[in-house]
Amino acid sequence: xxxxxxxxxxGGSLALAGAAAAYALxxxxxxxxxxxxxxxxGLSLPVDELLPNPxxxxxxxxxxxxxxxxxxSWLVQIGQGRDDDLISLQVRRxxxxxxxxxx
Numbered sequence: 001x002x003x004x005x006x007x008x009x010x011g012g013s014l015a016l017a018g019a020a021a022a023y024a025l026x027x028x029x030x031x032x033x034x035x036x037x038x039x040x041x042g043l044s045l046p047v048d049e050l051l052p053n054p055x056x057x058x059x060x061x062x063x064x065x066x067x068x069x070x071x072x073s074w075l076v077q078i079g080q081g082r083d084d085d086l087i088s089l090q091v092r093r094x095x096x097x098x099x100x101x102x103x
Contacts, residue, residue: 032059033060034061036061040061041059
């Protein structure tokens with residue numbers, strides 16, 4: 001017969017296993033194709049031939065409600081090697097995600 005501590009341990013283990021399975025089957029699948037349609041998932045990208053059998057494949061899409069000239073000027077401003085302050089970049093991303101929601 002099981003005592004209370006063993007039942008609590010068993011119940012906790014089952015709950016943890018269920019949560020891990022739900023994450024792997026539902027949440028992770030959704031995260032790996034963030035905002036992308038089925039058509040976009042199947043598209044071939046310019047450098048796909050460099051790694052023909054990847055271990056991890058993710059396609060994300062973001063819609064920015066701004067004219068291309070504004071988006072480009074922002075991208076050039078924060079381009080590679082131009083922003084040494086990672087915290088600042090993360091804060092900007094947080095505010096952009098709040099102001100420009102994904103579609």
